[in-house]
Amino acid sequence: MLAVGAATACAVALGATGASAAPVSPDTPYPGSIPSWAQPSNDQGAAAADTSVEGELFLSLRNQDGAKALAEAVSNPRSGKYQKWLDAAQWIARFSPTKDDYANTVSFLESKGLTITGTPDSRQYVVFRGTAAQVNSAFGAQLHKYDFKGTTLIGPSQAPTLPKAVAAHVVGVTVDQGAARHPNYATPDSGQSDSGQGGSGQGAAPRSRSAAPATPSAACSNYFGQNADTVPPAYGRTSFPTYICGYTPGQIESAYGKDALVKAVPGNRGKHGQAPDGKGQTVAIIDAYASPTILADANAYSARYGLPPVDYRQIVPSPGEFKDGALCGFPSGWQPEQSLDVDAVHGTAPGAKILYVGGYNCNAGIDIALSKILDGKLANIVSNSYGNQGEAVSANYLFGQVNLELQAAGEGIGLYYSSGDSGNEAASLGYASPDFPASSPWVTAVGGTSLAVAQDGSYQFETGWGDTRDQIVNGAYNDPLPGPFRFGAGGGVSAAFAQPDYQKGVVPNTLAQGKRVSPDVASDADPYTGYVVGISPITDNTTLATGPFAIFTYGGTSLACPLTAGQMAVAQQVSGEVIGFANPAIYATSRRSGTVQDVVPPPTQEALAFTSPSTGSKYLVSLDLDTSLQTARGYDDVTGLGSMNYQFALAVARQGDHGRPF
Template sequence: MKKSSLKHGWWKQALAIGATTACAVSLGSAAAVALPAKADSFPDAMPSWAKTANDQGQTAGDVTVEGEIYLPLRDKAGAEALATAVSTPGNPQYKHWLSPTAWINRFSPTKQDAATVINHLKSQGLTISSVPQSRLYVVFRGTASQVSAAFNTQLHNYSFHGETLSGPNSAPKLPQSVAALVQGVSIDQGRLNTKPNNISAGDFSDPSAQSKSFSARSPQASSTTPAPCSNYYKQYVDTMPTAYGQTQFSTYACGYTPKQIQSAYGVGSAQSLFAGAGQTVAIIDAYASPTMLKDVNQYSKDYGLPQMDKKSYREIVPKPSEFVDQEACQYPSGWQGEQSLDVDAVHTAAPRANILYVGGFNCGGGLDVAMSKILDGKLANIVSNSYGNVGEALPQDVIDGTVNIHLQAAGEGIGLYFSSGDNGDQSANLGYPSPDFPASSPWVTSVGGTSLEVDKKGKYLFETGWGNALDKVLTNADGSQSYVAPLPGNIQAGGAGGGTSAVFDQPAYQKGVVPDALANGHRVSPDVSSLADPYTGMMVGTSPIIDDSTLATGAYETGSVGGTSLAAPLVAGQAAVAQQFGGGALGFANPALYKLSKLVPGVFTDVKPSSAQNALSYTSALGNRYLVTFDQDTSLKTTTGYDDVTGLGSVNYKMAALIWLVSH
């Protein structure tokens, strides 16, 4: 078991797509057992990366893998119609949500159908991990040999952007009598690529480490002492080579405090009449921090937030012995910082709201199970999700099965908030632009990212789209300084996800708001946005896990964190404030949010393209200095009005004060 050494920066998360899945190549495992002549295949279960060119041979037969079978809704069209009606202001059914029991009785697969599928899996020697009350899916485990035989295919190892993933080499098959009860199949291990969407200053690869100065003069070590990080915009300035007509730039933010974020966005402080009292925000991540309640209370003590107890902060988490796929999922230590970020951010945005944390037993089917626990019991009506996949590069069966869960949430009046991603349009990872799923689903609220600056008193100064380009500063032999590359630089250091979906048609609520040239008849994300830039990030505290095998932790420490993993829980907390103000739940909020943007222009802060002043100085732990230029988010562009970096704009307290216009 891996041991983590995180004392000097637990919050550091790599931008790369995670750890290599442990799948050894077999020298020859048994061929798949033939099914009866009448069998149905599931071609939409094939992952895009399971290609001959990527094939590394059969997966070792004794490797344990996870699978998931998705069962169809009894009336999908009816579930979509209900979700639309109860979420759309002006519809006679608006806010007439179904209880979990009523929704399950009306739309879920029957108990008999689920039992037939479960019994078949068991007959193949597979172990059932979980079946939710909704019966929308079955999560199971088995060896690669067992899964290959059960689905009449062979699991092979495939290379995918530096990783080795196990997946079928042909479309999975099931006996016709069972296949008739199944909507989709997932037996590839690509779902374990789900990762937290957080990032810290310095999380980038510097291709110019050995490069010469752009001016072609020989670089030497800099003798300039850089200014320290700033607690607010231009607390400290750094003299840099001329850029954008100036040489003086504010140093990057040390990490905003809850008070600064509350002041900037107009969110009620703990002393405010409206601070989310009476609301519950659920948070989903993989695994569980062993010190979360203690850590959030230390954080609250340090930054003037209310203390939490076992009533205001609750957890539903698996036992550590039930954690699985830890290496592929980056271990509990890899998710602990995300949990701390999510809890601290919700507590900042809605200091009086209750928080429910539900942890998955892994970063695959375990996240679905965590979501279903909330939906099947309606344990909260706001759910923050700060994780995502690499674009929409998932089998269609997985996407369709996951959307059924989103439809259940909307039909019950539960708002799902998903971070839009930290890798821009994902072209660097996929070779083509794509928004991240699940944020691209038309039944969730996708939260994009911004760069935010505040003044000495914590007041909002300016905000632009999050997308950081860095240019390294070098000192030349003659003592002059220059940049390694032409501005804005040759280092892409993260940016908000978003863009036009290749999977989903344009939802009605986006028509007339999202430009036709951008949508082209498809869903565009994000919907709204909030602070995400790690160079203007938020302080977060935790006692880092230093040994994943024992979950032993080190001393409590704080650090600045960003990413749309920060934006999503901030918006979820603001939604709790809006619900308290409006005296009722928002449910799936997108139709109301888009209508509100039409009725009250300016209710969201329109995040516009950056001006020349929107750049910072950053000094790395190694002493290297960089100019950070904002609003450089791959092919995604910040514009006046709706855009695919920040959506309708950033959320502020005005939304909470005016949401009653469309919700009553």
């Protein structure tokens, strides 16, 4: 059995928020709606009355314990109910709030002059929008502005309240901007300034990024060790390999064992007679907004790298429905994420169908996008390359999100989340924290590595993704080696969730201390050993005009997550099994299978020479130095159990086929 459910998560979340996640009685306030950053010490005063505010009310499941028990049973290979999923209609009929309770909740919000902007079929939550004045009147929230590490966010200065009749079936209220997600991609030139600390330059709310990193120069390599550059003495050397221009899909497939998988399957065919390419599987991808050129870009990319045309469809809002551009980083800030996700899934599973579902913003719009997939059971693998900043969100929000994850698990839908690009988040938060939703025990968190691929496409080695970068000025290093932290895989010990049973006996007790630790697995994420991505960059966020198609280099756990999702799609095709929520099977497989690639500290310090394509500045990038997170033999909080590869993914899938070896 898994050790934590939505109710437990809600209660444990007090450590992060200092408040109960649900009202003690129906006529009490909702103190769990106040995020940890909404403190008097950083209060900037009342929000303007006409400020546009988005919020959600989360309703009670009809049988919370039953939903948790179902999710545990159908996901656990040792259970007699393993893989006996419900379809979406069955899950909704059994666990969703009643139609009457939902209608009453909607009616209450409308009676307060609020606009309803989201009503999922599961009826788990209602999304609404109004002015700060309307929200204050409806909930007594007294919305204020707060300075959260240099970003101004809106949040409640006192606990919102609801009338007894509404509170009887509402377990959570969110009326703050802290739940805005940010994409977890990185480029060789992205990140904090060299004198600063921190990760990919993202604050609590995502800031707009350049959609078009400079094209790599001849100073990079097409495979690990192809070229080298002379640098000042470091780690007993004066010459280091140059960074990777961007691995191709073929190199990633080869390094992660696609050829070995083909040879291992009798007749080079899976259970249904196809070559192992993900055919017959659908991988869903969720991001905010939508690229106007995604299909043309993906097919141009496929033609360049010898892939078949992508089998792609999307469910997206019209550009006129896009909201909260400044808060979310605008469409240009999310376009690279969508392109990276599509190219990475297509590169690892070229025969799989890809379904892209875009949110109208990076907050509740993403919840609506997820619900569209869950409520229609449109895919059983969902790649999510975004996250919150640490667990700095309200307990009510955590509770509502966990209920969606329970629905996914009960239906046999695996949710994969990138673990983050800012290490332990201490530089941004002031304390160590893994990113949510990757810290949830009901999702598969994908951490990051730095991958070395040889000239023949073979796997050389991996280290944990954690880059420091030291600029070379006048023949010397600008800072003492190894230089300032640049970016690295997110991970660490949750303050909000207890340790699930599947991690017990695998994650060291000295690390876990009874809590959920993330990530679970990892894949290539380092932008200095990154991936080629094709984009026609958005040049105007109003008209969505784009520039010419070009190939750029991207990394981040935004790369690691879809690479893993694609491999899982191939494993499902070959095995004929649906994996669903994968963690219990992943950890069970790791106990008996040697197919997972353990990522351990390198025997000597690895580093890469980097010449910035945009400025010409030279740097030494030192690897496997990820804030307080460290790689280690066995499980670690940078790479989890180790690096995902096709053989391990197949072994996980075959837990449903009596665990027989391939």
